[in-house]
Amino acid sequence: MNEQTSKGLSAFELLAMTWSFEDEPVRSIFCRDGNFAAFLLSSGKIAIVRTSDAESPGRRTTIDEATGRAAIRPRSVDPIPATILDVSALTQLPITRFGPQGFAAACKDGTVRQATPRGLVIERVSSGSGPITAFNGDRIGARLTFARANEVFVTGTESDAQQISVTLDHPVSCLSELAENGKIAAWGNGRVSILEVSRDLKRLWSSECTGDVRSMNWNAQGTHLACGCVDKALLTIDCVEKSVHRIENFPAEVRNAEFNETAGALVASGAFRLVGWKETDLPEAGDPGTPLSSGKAGFVLLEAIASHPTKALVAAGYESGMIALTSIGEQDELLLRNESNKAIISMSWSPDGENLAVGDVAGECSIVNFPEQMFK
Numbered sequence: 001m002n003e004q005t006s007k008g009l010s011a012f013e014l015l016a017m018t019w020s021f022e023d024e025p026v027r028s029i030f031c032r033d034g035n036f037a038a039f040l041l042s043s044g045k046i047a048i049v050r051t052s053d054a055e056s057p058g059r060r061t062t063i064d065e066a067t068g069r070a071a072i073r074p075r076s077v078d079p080i081p082a083t084i085l086d087v088s089a090l091t092q093l094p095i096t097r098f099g100p101q102g103f104a105a106a107c108k109d110g111t112v113r114q115a116t117p118r119g120l121v122i123e124r125v126s127s128g129s130g131p132i133t134a135f136n137g138d139r140i141g142a143r144l145t146f147a148r149a150n151e152v153f154v155t156g157t158e159s160d161a162q163q164i165s166v167t168l169d170h171p172v173s174c175l176s177e178l179a180e181n182g183k184i185a186a187w188g189n190g191r192v193s194i195l196e197v198s199r200d201l202k203r204l205w206s207s208e209c210t211g212d213v214r215s216m217n218w219n220a221q222g223t224h225l226a227c228g229c230v231d232k233a234l235l236t237i238d239c240v241e242k243s244v245h246r247i248e249n250f251p252a253e254v255r256n257a258e259f260n261e262t263a264g265a266l267v268a269s270g271a272f273r274l275v276g277w278k279e280t281d282l283p284e285a286g287d288p289g290t291p292l293s294s295g296k297a298g299f300v301l302l303e304a305i306a307s308h309p310t311k312a313l314v315a316a317g318y319e320s321g322m323i324a325l326t327s328i329g330e331q332d333e334l335l336l337r338n339e340s341n342k343a344i345i346s347m348s349w350s351p352d353g354e355n356l357a358v359g360d361v362a363g364e365c366s367i368v369n370f371p372e373q374m375f376k
Helices: 011-015
Strands: 016-020 025-030 036-041 045-050 061-063 070-072 083-086 095-098 102-106 112-115 121-125 134-137 143-148 151-156 164-167 183-188 191-197 201-208 213-218 224-229 233-238 243-247 257-260 265-268 275-278 302-307 313-318 323-327 333-337 344-349 355-360 364-369
Touching (some): 025 364, 036 355, 102 134, 121 143, 143 183, 151 201, 183 213, 213 257, 224 265, 257 302, 257 313, 265 302, 313 344
Antiparallel strands (some): 025 036, 061 070, 134 143, 143 151, 183 191, 191 201, 213 224, 233 243, 257 265, 265 275, 344 355
16 A cells, blocks of 8 residues: 655545534445445434545646656645434434435434435334334345334335334344345344345344344355444354354454455454454354454554455554554555544445545544555
């Protein structure tokens, strides 16, 4: 990875569009076509920003004729203001894609609402018998999944979509994304159920799953899950062997655990450097698996990560506000932002991997655009 910047400015300052809000951006996601990103704020509002940039880093890049070295000149105008929508979202739950450019959130009154870049808020699921306890969707914005206590629902994003549901023998407080093979993981009260969507919604199997699960992410094949836990642990779920494995003794809560298909790896936050293992040899009881040392060890907690969709890279956001791009299994890192005392709390990549959304505790939300030559 190469970095050429203007003197006195960090790579982050040269590459990012930044908006400041009074509330913390607790979650972020890009829409399916990548033209907009949404930040879920701690107030329950959603801030939607445009990713296109009249002053993109590519347009501000110049080549020195004598040396052939590239440099990026500083930005001269502010980005287009964000569209802020008060949807009264449940901030402990994810926001999802809705169609090609929209977003959806579970709300405090038990409804699911769509938020559009044009500033519209549309109720898509009416309030039912009790509050929504878990929420998610799929990668293309075609389906929504949600739970009310121990009942899990799946519905489409089209206007005439029908709901299907299944009732489980345990409450549900965390749902995985709907995998491409139709699988959904539903966790709650120390149990996990693996569901399948076909003409109806049915449970395939269930198991004890001890922990306080915060997030659940599939691998590309929909055969394994990585679960980040509040209680300083990481869970892996093997849906082929129908087994659950717990990795303990992280220094802090594991906010994110994700698979990187290009590197064939599982990576996680919650330690003092990027933690990872080969996907083909994950830790099990009594077997440490094959660990992957990535980046440089330090004394500052890695709070949030985002695994690149097409490259063996991970965006790493630290408690100190530092941001780095880390090559999986290597010490190679590109420092994007120096320490700023503004802890990073949310990160996500656009579907094409050209833009990175970043949110910190000071209420700053950024879209970082990477020129192709930065990864050469």
